[in-house]
Amino acid sequence: MTLATAFTKMHGLGNDFAVIDLRGGSANGTASAGANGATPLTDISDTQARAIADRRTGVGCDQIILIEKPRQKLADVYMRIRNADGSEVEACGNGARCVAALVMAETGRRHVIIESVVGLLDAEAAPDGRISVDMGEAQLDWREIPLAKPLDTLHLGIELGPLSDPVGVNIGNPHAVFFVPDAGAIDVAALGPVLERHPLFPEKANIEVAQVLSPTRIRMRVWERGVGITRACGTGACATLVAAHRRKLTGRKATIQLDGGDLEIEWLADGHVRMTGPAETSFTGRLDASLLG
Numbered sequence: 547m548t549l550a551t552a553f554t555k556m557h558g559l560g561n562d563f564a565v566i567d568l569r570g571g572s573a574n575g576t577a578s579a580g581a582n583g584a585t586p587l588t589d590i591s592d593t594q595a596r597a598i599a600d601r602r603t604g605v606g607c608d609q610i611i612l613i614e615k616p617r618q619k620l621a622d623v624y625m626r627i628r629n630a631d632g633s634e635v636e637a638c639g640n641g642a643r644c645v646a647a648l649v650m651a652e653t654g655r656r657h658v659i660i661e662s663v664v665g666l667l668d669a670e671a672a673p674d675g676r677i678s679v680d681m682g683e684a685q686l687d688w689r690e691i692p693l694a695k696p697l698d699t700l701h702l703g704i705e706l707g708p709l710s711d712p713v714g715v716n717i718g719n720p721h722a723v724f725f726v727p728d729a730g731a732i733d734v735a736a737l738g739p740v741l742e743r744h745p746l747f748p749e750k751a752n753i754e755v756a757q758v759l760s761p762t763r764i765r766m767r768v769w770e771r772g773v774g775i776t777r778a779c780g781t782g783a784c785a786t787l788v789a790a791h792r793r794k795l796t797g798r799k800a801t802i803q804l805d806g807g808d809l810e811i812e813w814l815a816d817g818h819v820r821m822t823g824p825a826e827t828s829f830t831g832r833l834d835a836s837l838l839g
């Protein structure tokens with residue numbers, strides 16, 4: 547028998563998460579094993595992730611974020627991410643800010659380190675209450691996106707309807723950023739799923755449509771791999787700024803205007819990308835046993 551597992555429903559600009567603490571016995575975490583032999587949850591399967599993410603019958607969320615004990619001494623926690631379709635993925639910018647907010651509340655510190663499969667992410671509380679995360683170095687080689695064949699990632703050359711010639715960027719996860727004159731006019735729901743599975747992307751890709759409003763402001767809409775349209779994507783915002791600067795459309799710092807609100811993104815001289823934005827808790831609850839069955 548598995549003990550009822552606590553979760554925290556959080557979001558970053560409307561990109562929402564069920565955050566499950568698998569550390570066992572921690573302040574925010576799963577209860578420890580009971581006298582009846584019940585065991586705390588230690589992982590979730592693809593099927594369980596899909597059941598939790600289901601907006602009709604589950605908690606309802608874009609991603610499930612799992613918090614585990616860190617592997618490295620330097621880090622506070624280890625973060626894992628599952629998309630709503632159950633797939634486990636490497637990075638989630640909005641999720642990283644939410645995990646940082648939880649760990650900051652738990653420890654009382656303003657600076658925490660989140661470990662993930664792509665490395666250590668440094669997170670800091672900004673004076674205005676937002677959270678700033680160093681998302682690591684943007685990867686720009688075709689092998690790192692990854693692409694199915696050697697190409698200049700500044701011009702991927704693919705097209706579908708009004709979308710053509712995206713920029714490829716990996717910021718822990720793969721992105722293709724299409725620049726358009728009017729992001730609101732693009733049928734993201736129709737084009738996104740086709741482009742996500744384009745043969746050029748062996749691990750699929752997150753698809754961004756970006757409209758440059760000024761050298762410091764970009765409007766962006768997203769089709770997330772393994773989810774669909776979301777109100778915001780932190781890694782997508784990072785990829786968009788990097789793509790825009792590489793195309794000489796903006797400086798190294800800009801506000802990315804998403805359906806759910808704004809993120810500040812800076813591509814630092816050392817190649818790292820810093821993302822600043824809000825992280826909010828909606829409610830806490832316990833997962834119904836039927837979701838874990």
Ligand SMILES: N[C@@H](CCC[C@H](N)C(=O)O)C(=O)O
Nearest residue numbers: 638639640719771779780781
């Ligand atoms: N919402 C996230 C990205 C989550 C993962 C993505 N769908 C993928 O499959 O890579 C963010 O805020 O970055």
